[in-house]
Amino acid sequence: MKIAVCIKRVPDSETRVKIAADGKSLDAAGVKFVLNPYDEFAVEEALRRKETAGAGEVAVICLGPAAAQETIRTALAMGADRGVLLQADKIPADPFETAKVIAAELNSTSWDLILFGRMAIDDYNTQVGTLVAELLGLPCVTAVSHLDLEGTKGVAEREIEGGIEVVDFPLPAVLTTDKGLNEPRYPALKGIMAAKKKPLEVKPVQPGVGALEVAALTPPPERKEGKIVGEGAGAVGELVRLLREEAKVL
Amino acid sequence: MTTLAVLEQRDGTLRKISHEVVTAAQRLGGAVEAVVCATGPVQGADQLGKFGADKVVTLTNPAFARYAPEACAQALAERAKQGGYRTIVFGATATGKDLAPRVAAQLGVGVAEDLTDLAADGGGLVVTRPVYAGKALLKVKVAAQPAVVSLRPNVFTPVERPKAGTAETVAVNVAAGRVTVREIKAAPAGTLDVAEAQIIISGGRGLKEPANFKVLEELARAFGGQAAVGASRAVVDAGWRAHADQVGQTGKTVSPSLYIAVGISGAIQHLAGMRTSKVIVAINKDKDAPIFKVADYGVVGDLFEIVPKLTEEIRKLHG
Numbered sequence: 001m002k003i004a005v006c007i008k009r010v011p012d013s014e015t016r017v018k019i020a021a022d023g024k025s026l027d028a029a030g031v032k033f034v035l036n037p038y039d040e041f042a043v044e045e046a047l048r049r050k051e052t053a054g055a056g057e058v059a060v061i062c063l064g065p066a067a068a069q070e071t072i073r074t075a076l077a078m079g080a081d082r083g084v085l086l087q088a089d090k091i092p093a094d095p096f097e098t099a100k101v102i103a104a105e106l107n108s109t110s111w112d113l114i115l116f117g118r119m120a121i122d123d124y125n126t127q128v129g130t131l132v133a134e135l136l137g138l139p140c141v142t143a144v145s146h147l148d149l150e151g152t153k154g155v156a157e158r159e160i161e162g163g164i165e166v167v168d169f170p171l172p173a174v175l176t177t178d179k180g181l182n183e184p185r186y187p188a189l190k191g192i193m194a195a196k197k198k199p200l201e202v203k204p205v206q207p208g209v210g211a212l213e214v215a216a217l218t219p220p221p222e223r224k225e226g227k228i229v230g231e232g233a234g235a236v237g238e239l240v241r242l243l244r245e246e247a248k249v250l
Numbered sequence: 251m252t253t254l255a256v257l258e259q260r261d262g263t264l265r266k267i268s269h270e271v272v273t274a275a276q277r278l279g280g281a282v283e284a285v286v287c288a289t290g291p292v293q294g295a296d297q298l299g300k301f302g303a304d305k306v307v308t309l310t311n312p313a314f315a316r317y318a319p320e321a322c323a324q325a326l327a328e329r330a331k332q333g334g335y336r337t338i339v340f341g342a343t344a345t346g347k348d349l350a351p352r353v354a355a356q357l358g359v360g361v362a363e364d365l366t367d368l369a370a371d372g373g374g375l376v377v378t379r380p381v382y383a384g385k386a387l388l389k390v391k392v393a394a395q396p397a398v399v400s401l402r403p404n405v406f407t408p409v410e411r412p413k414a415g416t417a418e419t420v421a422v423n424v425a426a427g428r429v430t431v432r433e434i435k436a437a438p439a440g441t442l443d444v445a446e447a448q449i450i451i452s453g454g455r456g457l458k459e460p461a462n463f464k465v466l467e468e469l470a471r472a473f474g475g476q477a478a479v480g481a482s483r484a485v486v487d488a489g490w491r492a493h494a495d496q497v498g499q500t501g502k503t504v505s506p507s508l509y510i511a512v513g514i515s516g517a518i519q520h521l522a523g524m525r526t527s528k529v530i531v532a533i534n535k536d537k538d539a540p541i542f543k544v545a546d547y548g549v550v551g552d553l554f555e556i557v558p559k560l561t562e563e564i565r566k567l568h569g
């Protein structure tokens with residue numbers, strides 16, 4: 001099986017967000033960057049599918065700055081075979097531009113499966129995988145939390161409000177992965193050593209500016225100062241009164 | 251200048267997000283055309299005039315019995331191309347998140363996803379969306395034509411704004427598509443999804459063991475069917491609760507009118523999923539737990555004493 005996995009370098013979710021002087025972006029100083037957690041599910045799934053098939057290739061593709069080589073190495077250490085860095089200083093604010101660059105790269109090879117995370121935990125765009133699928137004309141199932149593949153037929157499950165959708169689709173296909181699909185492995189020391197020797201191709205790219213322009217990045221509005229109503233069961237009466245009379249939610 | 255509001259139905263009944271989508275669309279000024287993909291008449295669609303829809307269009311095709319991603323996307327993209335809409339509004343539900351980017355890509359644009367605010371700005375649109383786990387808000391100018399956006403559920407409170415509301419049904423000729431929903435495994439009857447509940451009572455590791463969640467379920471029941479029980483990741487990972495109930499960065503994003511966090515410490519990834527709730531109550535024995543920083547009302551102490559008392563009080567209110 002020939003599988004491509006698109007991965008993004010994102011700030012760790014514990015990061016304290018400091019807004020840069022331009023008022024429009026994250027101040028990256030001191031920020032720890034990681035492989036997007038949803039993309040870990042995608043990498044893991046690719047590795048398992050290749051292992052089950054007994055043959056094939058897992059390639060990881062990342063659009064990002066030079067430092068994203070580190071993110072690619074993480075996926076290689078998990079077991080991916082090779083990496084491609086589509087190198088650009090800035091990731092476009094418009095996800096359609098990201099999708100175009102990634103689609104152009106994927107287009108040069110024929111894949112059985114192309115995997116994405118359900119969403120990137122920095123921009124929450126929740127769409128690059130779907131946009132790429134549309135650009136490539138491939139079937140796409142999003143937010144997959146369970147997957148069965150047999151030959152060129154696939155069955156996936158995705159959570160919806162109040163239930164689970166069971167979806168049939170043909171391969172080749174684009175899938176975006178959700179939590180629950182698998183438990184991503186940690187790179188073992190051996191994997192980390194091996195990753196250093198795996199091929200990592202760097203290709204400079206120039207994404208378009210797109211039609212979404214960042215006007216400002218601001219801290220979220222402070223929630224109104226809360227209050228401790230009291231301690232123990234004795235405070236419940238007052239809590240209910242406040243919820244009724246002050247918050248008016250009961 | 252017309253805005254296209256994309257509605258959502260399941261089993262022939264309109265879903266709640268539809269009212270929110272129409273409400274947000276009519277904030278932009280100009281006419282609102284609401285559209286839904288279905289096999290026939292949709293229950294509730296005739297009520298949308300009340301919320302500001304000038305016209306409700308039902309696109310019909312036998313493929314629309316269940317969500318048909320490719321067929322719906324094709325039908326909507328074709329409609330959008332004909333209509334010359336300035337803005338197309340989706341709900342960021344499970345279905346909307348799947349559908350909006352398909353339609354957008356066919357129109358050659360991206361989606362401004364999961365908005366908590368939007369406003370017309372000259373010829374374009376300015377939107378606000380939470381990013382970095384809700385630790386920042388991104389304000390974006392959307393110059394795309396059309397602007398395709400999706401709304402965080404439960405944020406845009408439906409407002410009644412009566413209009414005449416004409417109706418139109420159009421049979422569309424689209425292929426069923428390669429990706430088809432074979433079945434929906436429904437959650438047990440009577441369980442309300444956390445993504446749709448007006449009241450959520452979430453439990454964390456402080457519950458100590460899975461069986462103790464019945465304390466929260468009783469409280470939920472006391473609210474008379476409006477409340478759902480949510481969970482932190484810690485208890486989902488431990489296998490105590492289903493992933494469908496998880497609130498947070500790797501779970502669901504919710505904005506209920508009341509969120510009660512019980513025995514949850516308030517890690518940043520949990521806050522990411524619930525900080526836009528209207529009123530937050532925290533019950534925790536540790537007075538320094540970070541959850542109290544976002545809570546409007548906190549009660550410090552043992553949840554096993556506090557929650558049953560609260561259940562009793564709520565039952566009294568609901569008679």
Ligand SMILES: Cc1cc2nc3c(=O)[nH]c(=O)nc-3n(C[C@H](O)[C@H](O)[C@H](O)COP(=O)(O)OP(=O)(O)OC[C@H]3O[C@@H](n4cnc5c(N)ncnc54)[C@H](O)[C@@H]3O)c2cc1C
Nearest residue numbers: 454455456482483484498499500501513514515520535553
């Ligand atoms: C990439 C990533 C994604 C994540 N995504 C999510 C996510 O989507 N959702 C999520 O929730 N977490 C997520 N997490 C995990 C998160 O960091 C926390 O570990 C988790 O939220 C903690 O769960 P908790 O509050 O239930 O447990 P704890 O942090 O252990 O808190 C338990 C709380 O219960 C209180 N308590 C104990 N006993 C009692 C009692 N008798 N009465 C009252 N209070 C009591 C304690 O004081 C404590 O505050 C994520 C983490 C990472 C790294």
Ligand SMILES: Nc1ncnc2c1ncn2[C@@H]1O[C@H](COP(=O)(O)O)[C@@H](O)[C@H]1O
Nearest residue numbers: 006007063116117119120125126127128
């Ligand atoms: N810059 C990028 N490089 C490679 N893959 C990306 C990039 N941005 C997004 N993706 C992929 O698309 C998924 C969804 O991202 P997003 O639409 O930005 O939330 C991510 O989980 C990645 O798999």
